[in-house]
Amino acid sequence: MLGLSGLAFATPLALLALISLPVLWWLLRITPPRPKLVEFPPLRLLLALRPKEETPAHTPLWLLILRMLIAALVILALAEPLLNPDRSRISSGPLVLVMDDGWAAAPRWRERMARAEALLERAEREGRPAMLLTTAAPANGEPHRIGSLQPAAELRPHLAALQPKSWATDRAGLLRALNALPAEAAPKEAEVAWIADGLAEDDSGEIAFTLAEKLRWLGDLSIIRPLEADTALAMAPPRTDSQGDTVLLRRAVGGSEIALTLRSVSDQGRVLSRTPFLFGNNQTEASVKLDLPTELRNRLARLEIEELPGIGTVRLLDDTWRRRPVGLISGGALENQQPLLADLFYLERALQPFAEIRKGNAEQLLERDIAVIVLADIGNLVGGESRRINEWVENGGVLLRFAGPRLADSSDGLLPVKLRQGSRQLGGAMSWAQPLRLGPIPETSPLYGLAISPEVTVSRQVLADPEPRLSEKTWLRLEDGTPLITGDRHGKGWLILVHTTANTLWSDMPLSGFYVDLLRRVVELSQGVGAEGEADQPRAPLAVLDGFGRADEPGAAVQPLPARLPADFKPGPRHPPGYYGRWDSRTAVNLFDDAAAHPIAQRNWPNEARLLDLSENTQETRLLPWLMTGALLLLLADWLIGLWLRGLLPRLRPHSLGKATAAMLIGLSVFGMQDAAAQQPRRPQQGNPPPSNLAEDFVQRAASDLRLAYVITGDASVDQMSRAGLFGLTEILYRRTSIEASDPIGVNLERDDISLLPFLYWPMVPNQPLLSDAALKRLDIFMKTGGMILFDTRDQGMPFAGTGASPGTEKLRQLLGKLDIPPLMTVPDDHVLTKAFYLLQDFPGRYVGGPVWVERNPGGEKDGVTSLVIGGNDWAAAWAMDDNGRPMAPTQPNTPRHREFAYRFGVNLLMYTLTGNYKADQVHIPALLERLGQ
Known part of the structure; x- marks a missing residue:
């Protein structure tokens, strides 16, 4: 050379x-040669001619x-x-090329391969034999083997086929193979080049040091390794808490600042998000917040670093990662008034660490994908909600229900078992002198394996009717054998009932850790729990990852994943990172499943070894x-x-350029004409009828002024009396209070939006048609969001009388049976209705003496105002006035005092409806006592 x-x-x-x-x-x-010139006069004629080609x-x-x-x-x-x-060769003997081909070699694999190819090419050029050794465990799962020296040209295909493995290096295995190599078979005075990954296998780095000492026994050793700041990154398992998801990355030593991008990828390979973040100067850890909506989060299949492809910066995600959305619907009325007694208070705090919580009604929750719906003391699902939730459960949803006063009295069909009906009174379901503790969980129960809290007691529950399959449906019993949690398949989904409340009114279970474990197990049911016994069976490989983090088909050496992983399990050639099990309930195996995993830099090398940097430009x-x-x-x-x-080359002529320019101008003009035509507004289609303005007129009237409203029943005389009654009450309110209401308005429940109204008067008429699901839904929302309805059976009788009830009472029963009505009680003596404006002892209308029913525990969102008042005193007839202010109907007894107290009840009712429960505040108690003369 x-x-x-x-x-x-x-x-x-x-x-x-x-x-x-x-x-x-x-x-x-x-x-x-130069041609000879001969004088020939005729040739002068040809001299003026120009030849076509000149040489x-x-x-x-x-x-x-x-x-x-x-x-x-x-x-x-x-x-x-x-x-x-390259003049770095210090030995003329054979070449022993050692390569780290574990996971840490992937990020700079091209540079390593280029360096190895240069070493092998130089040995080939110089006619020296060579040997190739790798430190990662072979992909076939067999131990390391030391081959013989062979011509360098024959090793080049083997080197070209080398790829980084998706598991760690096994330098100890290579060291054992070198120790077992006979002395006569070992290369003598060789040039040993070890292209290392810069990381240590153990905390002390002793394995790499010992291997380097052994390689020095073969000849002169050169160690080519990356700079410490360029060592591979490792992605730890993501952390999930109430603040969201955090992805943590680590490197062996702190280096310079690096700008990276975390990429979120779905199963179909679609990039869901790209989140940039920085590795600061001299920082060994960097965290990045993963902010994705739940719908996108649940589609995640892997996380990866875009700039550094490699198995160390890839994280596979399975169903255990998915943060399932859980919808909460409460029938209780204590959410804001008394949070510690509210159903949702305990549910939110128990579900928050592992689920996304959504609130709303069933229609709002089902507009988006949702895994679990929790109904806390909902007796009846109103309108089409029952049908929609039933379809959702049949398609794979999980419906979890908690009992309570509402469910104890009435329930729909979305239950795993039939319940014994109780009264609407609090505690009417069941009670004991001594609270009972939880019993053992049956082995057939999906809850089997949960730790029972011995301190949990239950003081009240709803009972299940005996049936042949009750034992199969029972997931948890009390110590006396009474079912406490029942569940059953419904289509592809689950119906689950906890026979006690979600709050602490009937049990102290919400205060225990068992409550959290119970909800977690229920949420896991929505993730597709495998068939019975699947957890005890090995999981076959589905797809494995190579050293670059790319998915590949499992090789012949890949074995099924054991059902119970040992504590020291690490991925290797038999179980590389990838997916195992079934696609509908797969298990992800990652390179780092330990949150404390941290790459360690290899710093101690033998003094006699030459240390070279991989980044040095020493390759030929x-x-x-x-x-x-x-x-x-x-x-x-x-x-x-x-x-x-x-x-002979074609030349561009002016007329060709003109043709091209003209064609371009014509194309642009045509495109402009099409664009202008597309921008012209469409003419309205003929023949379409104009939309009705009845609903718009109602909305405008209801929203512009405060109005009292009544339900249009279809009976002209009743509707006329309702309007006159509310007109008279409006006049009384104007004269005696600061309430200035406009003329009353009639309401068609099938068409009008009653959410704009604060008060609704509803007289019962026997022939009134049944309401549609949409109208029932509007009524349910109206009562649960602050509106009040005064149901008037106009019969001076108790609405819930037994046999011999009036037609108005029967119609009211029929109506309330389709609504989710809270527990009721007769108006107590100290109720706010008795002191909202006037001090009253009874609530006369046209009649007097009939009981008046109100909600037992009004909701805090409604400021403690009951959502419904039920009676039969025909109040509208007592309030009714004509245009001259004269009463339109006689009262019984027909005295001015009787009608005056009817007016006073109307004033108290509207003041209570519009101003809330302020009279119940203790600030007003002294003034009230003084007025009572006590």
Whole structure:
């Protein structure tokens, strides 16, 4: 080899061809002999004619230089010049090439391969044999084997096929193989080059140090490793808490600042998000917040670092990662008034660490994908909610219900068992002298394995009717054998009932850790729990990852994942990172499943070893391809120049340019005409009927002014009396209070939006048609969001009387049976209705003496105002006035005092409806006591 500083020639004899360049110069300049001139006068006529082609007498100098340059480049290329030749070889013996091909080698694999190819090519050029050793466990799962020396050319295909593994290096295994190598089979005085990944296998780095000492036994050792700041990154398992998801990345040592991007990818390979973050100066850890909506979060299949592809920066995600959305619907009325007694208070705090919580009604929750719906003391699902939730459960949803006063009295069909009906009174379901503790969980129960809290007691529950399959449906019993949690399949989903409340009114279970475990297990049911016994069976490999983090088919050496992983389990050739099990309930195996996993830099090397940096530009660069490419390009240029000199190249003519410009202008004009036509507004289609403005008129009237409203029953006389009654009450309110209401308004429940109204008067009429699901839904929302309805059976009787009830009472029963009505009670003596404006002892209308029913525990969102008042005193007739302010109907007894107290009840009712429960505040108690003379 002939070398000149940074340039060397592998075939220097080819440079002798440069001697032939002068001869080539002479050959290129040679021309035919000069023609002899003969005097011939007729030829003068031909001298004025110009020939089509003219041959120059001499080759142009610039063309001659171009052709000489082509010849020189070809000669130099044949000499195989090498730029920056490697002169680091310190031994003339065979080459032993050792490569770290574990997970940490993937990020800079091209540089490692280029360095290895340069070493092998130099050994091939110098005629030295070579040997290739790798430190990662072989992919076939067999132990390391030491091959024999062979020509370097035969090793090049093996080196080209080498890929980084998706597991850690096994330097201890290679060390055992070297120790077992006979002395006569070992290379003597070899050049040993170890391309290391820069990481240690153990905390002390003793394994790598011992292997380096063993390699020195073979010959002179050079260790080529990356800088500590360039070592591979490791992605720890994501952390999930109430604040969201955090992805943590670690590196062996702190280095310079690095800007990276966390990429979230779905099962279909779609990129869901890209989140940039920084590795700060001298920082070994960096965290990035993963902020995705739940719908996108649950589609996540892997997290990866975009700039550093490799198995160390890839995280596979399975169903255990998915944060399932859980919808909460409460029928209780204590959410804001008394939070510690509210159903949702305990549910939110128990579900928050592992689920996304959504609130609303069933219609709102089902507008988006949702995994579990929790109904806390909902007796009846109103309108079409029952049908929609039933379809949702049949398609795979999980419906979890908690009992309470509402469910104890009435329930729909969405229950795993039939319940014994109780009264609406609090505690009417069941009670004991001594609270009972939880019993053991049956082995067939999906809750089996949960730790029972011995301190949990239950003081009240709803009972299930006996049936043949009750034992199969029972997931948890009390210590006396009474079912406490029941569940059953419903289509593809589950119906689950906890026979006690979600708050602490009937049990102290919400205060225990068992409550959290119970909800977690229920949420896991929505993730597709495998068939019975599947958890005890091995999980077959589905897809594995290579060293670059790419998915691949499992090889023959990949074995099923054991059902119970050992504590020291680590991925390897038998169980590489990937997915195992079934696609509908798969298990992800990652390189790092320990949150404390941290890569460790290898710093202790033998003193006799030469340490080289992988980033150093010491590899040889062959100039032959570049020189030959340049010669070919110049040869092509020479050919084109020759065609140009002979006039054979096509030339661009002006008329061609004109045609192209005209075609372009025509195309642009056509496109502009189409765009203008597209922007013209469409004419309205003829024949469509104009929309009705009845609903718009109602909304405008209800929203513009405060109005009292009544339900249009279809009976003209009743509707006329309702309007006159509310008109009279409006006049009384204007005269005696600060309430200034406009004229009353009639309400069509099938059409009008009653959410704009604060108060609704509803007289019962026997022939009133049944309401649709949409109207029932509007009523349910109206009562649960602050509106009040005064149900008037107009019969002076108790609405819930037994046999012999009036037609109005029967119609009210029929209506309330389709609504989710809270527990009721008769108005107590200290109720706010008795003191909202006037001090009252009864609530007369046209009649007097009938009981008046109100909600037992009004909701805090409604400021403690009951959502419904039920009676039969025909209040509208007592309030009714004509245009002159005269009463329209007699009262019983027909005295001014009786009608005055009817007016006072109306004032109290509207003040209570519009101002809330402020009279119940203790601030007003002294004033009230003083007025009562106590």
